[in-house]
Amino acid sequence: MEALYAITTGILTASGVYLTLRGRTFPVVVGLTLLSYAVNLFLFSMGGLTTHGAALVGTNENYADPLPQALVLTAIVIGFAMTAFAIILAMRSRGDLGSDSVDGSRTDREDPRENKA
Amino acid sequence: MQHLPIFPVLLPLVVAIILLRKREGVDPVRRTISITATALLVAVGFWLVSQVAGGDTLVYRLGNWQAPYGIVLVADRLSAMMVLLTALLALGSVIHASGGEDNQGSNFHGLFHLQLMGINGAFLTGDLFNLFVFFEVLLLASYALLMHGGGKARVQSGLHYVVLNLAGSSLFLIALGVLYGTIGTLNMADMAERVSQLPADRQGLVRAGALLLLVVFGLKAAILPLYFWLPRAYSSAPAPIAALFSIMTKVGIYAIFRVFTLIFGEQAGGLAHLAQPWLWWGGLATLVMATLGVLSARDLRMQISYFMLISIGTLLCGLGMEGTASRGAMLFYMLHTSLINGGLFLLTDMIADQRGKVGTRIVRSRKFKYATLLSALYMIGAVSSAGLPPLSGALAKAWLMSTATLSEGLWLWPLLLLSGLAGVIAASRAGSTVFWRHNNGDPGGERLSRSKLAGTVVLLSAAPLLVILAGPIGGYTQATAEQITDTVQYRSAVLGNVTSVTPGASVDAD
Numbered sequence: 292m293e294a295l296y297a298i299t300t301g302i303l304t305a306s307g308v309y310l311t312l313r314g315r316t317f318p319v320v321v322g323l324t325l326l327s328y329a330v331n332l333f334l335f336s337m338g339g340l341t342t343h344g345a346a347l348v349g350t351n352e353n354y355a356d357p358l359p360q361a362l363v364l365t366a367i368v369i370g371f372a373m374t375a376f377a378i379i380l381a382m383r384s385r386g387d388l389g390s391d392s393v394d395g396s397r398t399d400r401e402d403p404r405e406n407k408a
Numbered sequence: 409m410q411h412l413p414i415f416p417v418l419l420p421l422v423v424a425i426i427l428l429r430k431r432e433g434v435d436p437v438r439r440t441i442s443i444t445a446t447a448l449l450v451a452v453g454f455w456l457v458s459q460v461a462g463g464d465t466l467v468y469r470l471g472n473w474q475a476p477y478g479i480v481l482v483a484d485r486l487s488a489m490m491v492l493l494t495a496l497l498a499l500g501s502v503i504h505a506s507g508g509e510d511n512q513g514s515n516f517h518g519l520f521h522l523q524l525m526g527i528n529g530a531f532l533t534g535d536l537f538n539l540f541v542f543f544e545v546l547l548l549a550s551y552a553l554l555m556h557g558g559g560k561a562r563v564q565s566g567l568h569y570v571v572l573n574l575a576g577s578s579l580f581l582i583a584l585g586v587l588y589g590t591i592g593t594l595n596m597a598d599m600a601e602r603v604s605q606l607p608a609d610r611q612g613l614v615r616a617g618a619l620l621l622l623v624v625f626g627l628k629a630a631i632l633p634l635y636f637w638l639p640r641a642y643s644s645a646p647a648p649i650a651a652l653f654s655i656m657t658k659v660g661i662y663a664i665f666r667v668f669t670l671i672f673g674e675q676a677g678g679l680a681h682l683a684q685p686w687l688w689w690g691g692l693a694t695l696v697m698a699t700l701g702v703l704s705a706r707d708l709r710m711q712i713s714y715f716m717l718i719s720i721g722t723l724l725c726g727l728g729m730e731g732t733a734s735r736g737a738m739l740f741y742m743l744h745t746s747l748i749n750g751g752l753f754l755l756t757d758m759i760a761d762q763r764g765k766v767g768t769r770i771v772r773s774r775k776f777k778y779a780t781l782l783s784a785l786y787m788i789g790a791v792s793s794a795g796l797p798p799l800s801g802a803l804a805k806a807w808l809m810s811t812a813t814l815s816e817g818l819w820l821w822p823l824l825l826l827s828g829l830a831g832v833i834a835a836s837r838a839g840s841t842v843f844w845r846h847n848n849g850d851p852g853g854e855r856l857s858r859s860k861l862a863g864t865v866v867l868l869s870a871a872p873l874l875v876i877l878a879g880p881i882g883g884y885t886q887a888t889a890e891q892i893t894d895t896v897q898y899r900s901a902v903l904g905n906v907t908s909v910t911p912g913a914s915v916d917a918d
Contacts, residue, residue, distance in 0.1 A: 334584070
């Protein structure tokens with residue numbers, strides 16, 4: 292399970308980083324979202340992965356660490372708020388600057404493949 | 409007063425909720441509430457400082473949960489000083505903003521106080537995850553404030569700022585995950601206890617987590633490879649916000665200082681002084697780049713943003729140097745530079761009001777009234793910022809340089825003095841163009857807003873005041889540096905007796 296978990300987190304992070312480095316606001320926002328998913332998964336696993344264990348101390352020999360679960364809830368809420376803000380901001384910048392490039396330049400260097408399509 | 413440490417967090421929160429209730433427009437009542445609340449915050453800051461000046465560390469247990477399990481707020485000399493500094497800077501900014509800037513968009517005052525809450529919380533918290541939460545509070549408020557009033561430049565630089573800080577927050581969480589997974593706690597005092605007894609095979613992971621934290625805090629503080637967002641964001645932000653933001657980079661400096669002396673300080677065994685070389689060389693490199701930036705700036709606001717970067721480089725050098733005396737000098741310099749740079753940002757807004765379309769660009773413009781008054785204020789700010797005697801900058805820089813050891817001095821002295829020289833050249837060039845080169849004709853410009861002037865004077869008056877009161881203030885910063893170095897005091901204040909629980913048994917020990 293650990294390997295699957297690690298691979299999932301890794302792929303999410305890699306995709307997130309790649310998209311964040313793109314030149315347009317929409318992929319950047321999606322990238323940040325993926326990155327925050329990856330971080331939430333990572334944070335969730337930081338107390339170690341436990342199966343069939345409640346996050347309650349004292350009820351069972353095999354319990355999950357409750358702290359990461361509390362932390363990840365906080366992180367999810369904050370991440371949602373931030374993503375919502377980033378989307379609104381991206382739309383605002385599209386409207387104000389007339390371009391969806393993160394640099395806000397109208398004659399942005401477009402991807403040649405996108406031009407053909 | 410047992411509940412004192414939570415006041416600097418609660419007061420802005422309550423005031424913000426009151427101020428956010430009505431959304432549009434600004435009336436005198438709300439300005440009065442906002443200014444009064446900020447003045448009250450200054451009073452609370454002074455109270456806090458007076459309580460901890462004797463060397464006590466106040467610990468506030470939220471919900472009365474005991475230390476490693478619950479979240480604590482800790483007020484020692486450093487935290488109290490930073491809270492007071494924030495309050496003073498906020499007072500100047502909010503008075504200036506009441507001169508009309510707050511009318512440019514909605515909810516200025518409410519967001520302003522939310523930001524103050526985040527900043528104060530970050531200074532007071534004793535828990536690393538709680539620090540993340542307060543960082544997010546202050547960031548979210550700052551996103552909105554940065555774009556207060558709208559406009560292309562603000563939206564564009566705001567987008568960069570938001571995306572960078574979102575990425576930074578993700579890194580922060582990764583670092584927290586790594587550190588919790590290896591150390592087993594997020595309470596800073598408890599972390600400090602356990603890092604010293606860390607088994608050797610975990611040290612690599614902890615080192616990675618710690619250096620990730622350094623990257624995150626470095627992004628906030630704007631250390632060399634991570635500072636490119638700063639000049640643009642600060643120079644396009646509304647003036648009172650730019651002034652308040654001059655404490656935001658110091659939040660990063662504070663977090664570096666706290667984490668890398670308390671947790672990864674002397675007692676950390678193999679991980680001791682982990683960040684020192686990074687801070688030292690990063691600080692020097694930031695200093696060099698900022699010096700070049702000051703000389704190349706073609707806009708007053710941009711120039712002041714680079715003045716700020718110079719101060720950040722200097723502060724990082726102060727952190728990277730060995731010896732407690734340098735820390736004391738560094739803290740004194742931090743007081744000086746936050747207030748003076750904030751004041752300069754406020755001043756440029758007044759200059760822009762007078763010059764019409766040209767704004768703050770360093771070019772020939774129309775004649776304007778009040779040029780004598782504004783240029784005198786600019787001179788005070790620039791002289792102090794560049795570090796010429798007799799104002800506070802000279803004193804702070806001289807003190808910092810005098811604490812350098814020989815090998816440190818070989819790097820620090822020439823770079824710091826050259827940055828000062830570049831500052832003088834850039835400021836005199838900008839000042840003579842802005843104030844003396846003008847077209848013929850009658851002087852124009854708006855009436856000088858009294859509250860804008862008052863806010864600016866409040867902040868710039870720090871330049872002479874810090875020199876006059878250098879004795880007691882310097883004594884306090886020196887004592888602060890000594891208290892920070894002695895981490896046992898902090899740990900025993902938070903955890904009671906300093907005998908650590910066994911590692912790995914954090915959860916079931918309760």
